[in-house]
Amino acid sequence: MPEPTGVIHDIGYQRYTGPRLGRRHVFGALYLHGVRTTFGLGRSAKAKIFPWLVVGIVLTVAAAVTAIRAQIGEAVMTYAQFADSMSWLVIFFVAVAAPELVSRDLRSGVLPLYFSRPLPRADYPLAKLLALVTALWLLLGAPQLMMFLGAAFTADGMRGVWDELLDLLPGLLYAGLWAVVFASVGLLIASLTGKRAFAAGGIVAVFLMTTPIVGILSVLPSQTANQLAGLASPSTLVQGVGIWTLGDLLITDPDAGIPDLGSFGPVYALAAVVLVAGCVALLLARYRKVAAR
Template sequence: MSEAGVIHDIGYQRYDGPRLGRFAMQQALYVHGLRAAYGLGRSAKAKIFPWLVFGIMLLVAVIVAAIRSLTGESVLSYLEFAGQMSFLIIFFTAIVAPQLVSRDLRAGTLPLYFSRPLRAADYVSAKFAAMVSAIWLLLGVPQFIMFLGAAFTTKDGVKGVFNELGDLLPGWGYSLLWALMFAAIGLLVASFTGKQAFAAGGIVAVFLVTTPIVGVLSSLPSTTANQLAFLSSPMTLLAGVGQWMGGRFDLELGRFGPIYGIEAVCLIAVCLLILLARYRKVASL
């Protein structure tokens, strides 16, 4: 006699609420990623490093604003702020990027994400937006503190405030470029390993190991090679873009300023395309 299967009704209710779809999933991933970047909703240990970096950058901004109010001289412009804080941004990226993507690889949650109507592009865009927002806030908030210090001490009244705002907005735009570049590179490197320590080391290596190449190319007897040398490292590439935008970075770019802007955009785009291909491969497994 064969046994027949039996379905037992144990009282579970069907879900009759709204189904929010892909956009709500992206939004949830973005909010969770941004909160995770600053350790919100996590242990006190997870908050120490991001808020320490944020605090140092705020302190620098307050000092710059205080000097501006006392002497009337700007010791650090909005465009120069990101470059001066570059090493802090590198270490912030090295800690935060693995938090956003390496943890999902290690915990094996990606199959759960992609079992729903969430596409690889949705996942990548949400994580990238969260990382960009975290880095931009790290730069943009201190720059706003600098702006307030200058605006409230200007001797030109409303005209001085608007002039200062005209300097702040390009600074914010330049900070956004830094955020896009660091987020794209950081997430790409972190997406290849589930071990956060390896991911962090790889991110730091990408930014620091490429720097000596600039020195080698700068020492060549060719003027063209000297002017193009800064293209070989992400940090000096961004400094070149800042120089092209009117910052005081003491770089000799010659007529190649637009090349720096084009390469910066292309590098970000290539990193994102590789990152998308990486997660499309993961989603298809």
């Protein structure tokens, strides 16, 4: 009978005996990685080109507005109006960032690795959503802070700085509304496909192709249809909420063609809440389905 020839080698393997950080730290790591991903940090130079180009544009506009105000002595754009004017850039930023956050993971098939750890199924999409909301809020909020600092240095005493701060805070909240709505819609669309090009095209299509619907509804003979037309597009929905809640901070020129909401301002706010809640619910359901495969 031949003797056994197998040999057991001691390769120095040791069990992990350090602290196990748990769910909160896993969620935090996903969130932080997501924020870095939206700006291309930790990735190739090519991945940084578009997000930092957008950042450069919004900061340049903010610097120009600040410089003009310093020269003429009056504001040419409120903080809330700045968020409105940069909304078209936010659309394209979401179209690039959202697929980077979720479509790459779907295509590469790494989700089973995430869910093999003690990570609840809801934490992955919520961490990605929170990361995208943060990135969009920073994209719109940081230039507003630059505008505030420029205005504060030229303000007439502390009273002027305080008044400027009272104008800034609603602008930051309005930027948060843009971020929440756009991130919810964009991430839901991106989660439906692992192909980044398809996801980006779908996001741009949803935001831009709904705008003509608003235009059609706004010229109908019915006044009610005109006042509710903004509900047909995420962009005009957010603007409707802003018109209702911010008033003079968003409408500085009554002759500028601002849409008439009539008495439907609360309807716009409710529609925004329903849209965000629906997108989040569908996003969670999507990842429950992915995890079950």
